[in-house]
Amino acid sequence: MRVFGFLILTCALAAAAFGDVVGEYKGAGTNPGGQGSYACDVKITRTGDAYAVQWLFDGALGYEGVGIVKDGLFCVGYASGQGYGVVVYEIKGDGALEGIWTTPGFDGLGRETLTKK
Amino acid sequence: MEKWLRLAAVLALACSFCACKKLKEMREGPGGPLPFGEGGKEPVSAAGVAGKYTGSGTNPEGGSYECDVTVSRKGDAYGVMWYFDGALGYEGTGILKGNTFVVGYAGPQGYGVVAYVVKRDGSLDGTWAGKGSTKVGTENLKKR
Secondary structure, eight states: HHHHHHHHHHHHHHHHHHHTTTTTEEEEEOGGOOOEEEEEEEEEEEEEEEEEEEEETTTEEEEEEEEEETTTEEEEEEEEEEEEEEEEEOOOOOOEEEEEEEEETTOEEEEEEEEOO | OHHHHHHHHHHHHHHHHHHHHHHHHHHHHTTTTOOGGGGGOOOOOOHHHTEEEEEEEHHHTTEEEEEEEEEETTEEEEEEEEEEEEEEEEEEEEEEETEEEEOOOOEEEEEEEEEEOOOOTTTTEEEEEETTSSEEEEEEEEEE
């Protein structure tokens, strides 16, 4: 019976580790320089060693990105018709992602927090 | 019954091995331990990562490349330019967070992300992925 307990525990741990950042999130952010705030929906899927990220605004795709996990950080480069940028999320214990981001021309940092749906 | 117990034990071992490997990778990145002291959380000096570098890298699908890279400070962020044989190939925007320098880039062949670990000697050890890639490349920058 102890073996089964161990099995369940380790598999749960493995699932938690493999699940890492994949999922659907609610996002809330602020633009660099305090220039307004926004809300979005974010989808993260695994693509081999990397991740694909989609930001939806009112249900419409706004930005697409590619991400990698490094040192407990989820690092994403994104682009759209309006340019490109970078987001660095800290992976929190509860699965939330706490990000800072920037895009050329702003020089400041915006914030974005993603919480799992 | 004994057969099932043995199978369960083997599965449990495999699961814990995978979980530990994954957790280690998430904490340290695929490149191994962090460069600075305990936990690698000492901040990079005020000069940050600005400077001129010579770079060498490997592509996710194989093959290698050489480049020159310029990193300049822009407020709280950084501007990054990659030159190949003297011609500008990609431009990026970066954020320094702890010892990790993260850059989003764009160019004629699409966009992507690079995460560099800042080493004690000022070199940058990077891992990168382009849009749609299922594997990662590496890029090492040394100060000129």
